[in-house]
Amino acid sequence: MRDARFRGFAFGEAAMTWKVTVLCENTVPVPALIGEHGFAAFIETPDHGKILFDTGQGMGLVANSLRLKTDLREVNRLVLSHGHFDHTGGMLAFLGVHGPCEVTAHPDVLSERFRWMPVGPTERPVSIGMPWKEAYLTSRGAQFRWQPEFAEIAAGVFVSGEVPRRSAFETGDPKFVVKANGDWVPDPFLDDYSLILKTDQGLVVILGCAHAGIINILAHAVEKTGDERIYAVLGGTHLGFSPPEQLDHTIQALHRFKLRKLAVSHCTGQQPIARLAAEFGPGFEFAPVGYTLQV
Ligand SMILES: [Fe+2]
Numbered sequence: 292m293r294d295a296r297f298r299g300f301a302f303g304e305a306a307m308t309w310k311v312t313v314l315c316e317n318t319v320p321v322p323a324l325i326g327e328h329g330f331a332a333f334i335e336t337p338d339h340g341k342i343l344f345d346t347g348q349g350m351g352l353v354a355n356s357l358r359l360k361t362d363l364r365e366v367n368r369l370v371l372s373h374g375h376f377d378h379t380g381g382m383l384a385f386l387g388v389h390g391p392c393e394v395t396a397h398p399d400v401l402s403e404r405f406r407w408m409p410v411g412p413t414e415r416p417v418s419i420g421m422p423w424k425e426a427y428l429t430s431r432g433a434q435f436r437w438q439p440e441f442a443e444i445a446a447g448v449f450v451s452g453e454v455p456r457r458s459a460f461e462t463g464d465p466k467f468v469v470k471a472n473g474d475w476v477p478d479p480f481l482d483d484y485s486l487i488l489k490t491d492q493g494l495v496v497i498l499g500c501a502h503a504g505i506i507n508i509l510a511h512a513v514e515k516t517g518d519e520r521i522y523a524v525l526g527g528t529h530l531g532f533s534p535p536e537q538l539d540h541t542i543q544a545l546h547r548f549k550l551r552k553l554a555v556s557h558c559t560g561q562q563p564i565a566r567l568a569a570e571f572g573p574g575f576e577f578a579p580v581g582y583t584l585q586v
């Protein structure tokens with residue numbers, strides 16, 4: 292019998308129908324896995340196609356994939372959630388193992404972006420975008436497929452495309468900025484993508500950092516797929532960097548979606564995770580490296 296402490300974790304088990312394995316995340320539940328601030332997930336589809344969603348920073352992807360028996364060489368397509376280095380920094384490591392590969396993303400994924408951070412006695416914008424330019428990535432085998440809108444990229448697999456900002460309380464993180472006409476302005480995050488799996492049990496929505504707002508993303512997923520049943524939400528929510536009142540509104544709105552599983556981690560933050568775990572009880576599962584979701 293599997294050790295109950297490791298409920299939700301599987302090491303190399305065969306996919307039943309849909310299977311999502313977290314390959315990169317900030318924390319690890321067992322030895323021999325590598326944690327890093329970042330996110331990546333390996334998706335196995337019912338027709339045996341495999342998708343890599345994000346790549347982490349690049350330190351843990353290959354090592355964790357070997358430990359978790361998820362073969363990066365079998366990936367049909369890489370999808371990028373947005374251009375931050377903690378989601379794209381493993382691209383070279385991935386391409387080195389895989390060879391040339393289609394990369395689906397919003398074209399803004401390459402844009403320069405920054406975050407106000409402490410540097411010595413003051414704060415200044417620090418570059419946190421993709422570490423490489425397009426031409427270099429192309430020379431290393433990245434075959435970009437620019438997709439700014441909602442689209443089905445494989446049977447039952449959708450990218451959200453640009454997400455309309457509708458909820459009044461998801462105001463974004465003002466510390467994220469881009470330069471426009473010499474001024475620092477809020478990063479619009481048009482490239483913030485989520486991946487949506489249409490399963491028999493309902494939608495599985497996989498977030499990168501949810502910079503577009505988790506509620507905006509879920510509403511968009513429901514509207515675009517026409518399926519109101521959300522089976523699971525997995526990934527980073529950025530609630531750890533959001534005002535406390537946003538978390539209150541988010542929890543109220545999440546209850547309306549009647550999720551079966553909320554499996555978040557990465558930029559969700561420890562205090563919001565504790566609150567979400569209390570709110571959603573057995574429906575909440577923390578999702579560090581090695582977490583698997585099977586539907
Ligand atoms: Fe992130």
Ligand SMILES: [Fe+2]
Pocket residue numbers: 373375500502
């Ligand atoms: Fe991010």
